[in-house]
Amino acid sequence: MENQLFPVFFKLNRLHVLVVGGGNIGLEKAQAMLQNCPESNITIVALDFLPELEEIARRYPNVELIRKPFSCGDLLGKDLVVAATNDHALNYTIWEKAKGSKVLINVADTPELCDFYLGSIVQKGNLKIAISTNGKSPTVAKRLKQVLQDALPDTLDDVLNKLYIIRDKLKGDFTAKVKQLNNITDVLVKPNH
Ligand SMILES: C[C@@]1(CC(=O)O)C2=NC(=C\c3[nH]c(c(CCC(=O)O)c3CC(=O)O)Cc3[nH]c(c(CC(=O)O)c3CCC(=O)O)/C=C3\N/C(=C\2)[C@@H](CCC(=O)O)[C@]3(C)CC(=O)O)/[C@H]1CCC(=O)O
Numbered sequence: 313m314e315n316q317l318f319p320v321f322f323k324l325n326r327l328h329v330l331v332v333g334g335g336n337i338g339l340e341k342a343q344a345m346l347q348n349c350p351e352s353n354i355t356i357v358a359l360d361f362l363p364e365l366e367e368i369a370r371r372y373p374n375v376e377l378i379r380k381p382f383s384c385g386d387l388l389g390k391d392l393v394v395a396a397t398n399d400h401a402l403n404y405t406i407w408e409k410a411k412g413s414k415v416l417i418n419v420a421d422t423p424e425l426c427d428f429y430l431g432s433i434v435q436k437g438n439l440k441i442a443i444s445t446n447g448k449s450p451t452v453a454k455r456l457k458q459v460l461q462d463a464l465p466d467t468l469d470d471v472l473n474k475l476y477i478i479r480d481k482l483k484g485d486f487t488a489k490v491k492q493l494n495n496i497t498d499v500l501v502k503p504n505h
């Protein structure tokens with residue numbers, strides 16, 4: 313099996329993320345999280361911050377910037393960590409400390425040390441698709457995202473909302489409900505003729 317990654321969807325308003333590094337990559341990862349969940353709880357520790365991050369901290373109440381060198385205590389109370397400094401040895405140290413604290417970590421310059429990757433994300437209302445190339449080419453992931461974003465109809469969200477209403481109204485035991493929902497949505501996978 314070429315790609316053994318197991319996708320999950322985190323609720324970042326219920327977790328606390330530590331980002332170490334306030335440069336381009338710290339910014340990119342924080343933006344990715346906030347675009348998906350504006351209520352993400354994110355603490356960013358760095359020696360210096362890009363002005364875009366300072367603007368983000370002003371705009372999002374759950375984002376905090378702390379200007380200081382990384383220290384072990386920064387991991388306290390955190391659920392996920394992104395190590396995004398430009399100091400390779402420091403990123404490794406952060407990984408060691410995170411492992412010691414049982415906190416899941418993404419080390420931006422070392423895929424082999426990552427417990428998880430961020431994906432390219434397609435959004436259509438309630439629908440969300442996360443794409444990974446197994447770290448082979450984030451650029452291809454980004455391009456595929458653009459293709460799917462255009463190809464998927466905006467009306468998909470109406471379908472989801474209608475199915476949600478139907479799902480709520482269906483009577484019967486679980487097996488009967490599953491059968492009815494499969495019958496109703498059969499059209500989605502039938503060829504167009
Ligand atoms: C998807 C996305 C999500 C996000 O970041 O939110 C993401 N990278 C994005 C963009 C991007 N990153 C890079 C380029 C430059 C061109 C290129 O290299 O392709 C571009 C393109 C651009 O910016 O246009 C460079 C790069 N990336 C990594 C390394 C380190 C290495 O490989 O060693 C280096 C080399 C650094 C160097 O050379 O020094 C590592 C990772 N990047 C990942 C995710 C994970 C694997 C995802 C997967 O499985 O596909 C992984 C493994 C870990 C992680 O970061 O989670 C986001 C697209 C957002 C969107 O959809 O618009």
Ligand SMILES: NC(=O)c1ccc[n+]([C@@H]2O[C@H](COP(=O)([O-])OP(=O)(O)OC[C@H]3O[C@@H](n4cnc5c(N)ncnc54)[C@H](O)[C@@H]3O)[C@@H](O)[C@H]2O)c1
Nearest residue numbers: 333334335336337338358359360381382396397398420421
């Ligand atoms: N995963 C990805 O998508 C991806 C993409 C490109 C680059 N990278 C890698 O990510 C790393 C970061 O790149 P960048 O462009 O954000 O770098 P950058 O130089 O813009 O930012 C580095 C940040 O690290 C902080 N830092 C340095 N020492 C610190 C310390 N002791 N404590 C706290 N913070 C400290 C600095 O203050 C700064 O905010 C590089 O190693 C690069 O190779 C990853």
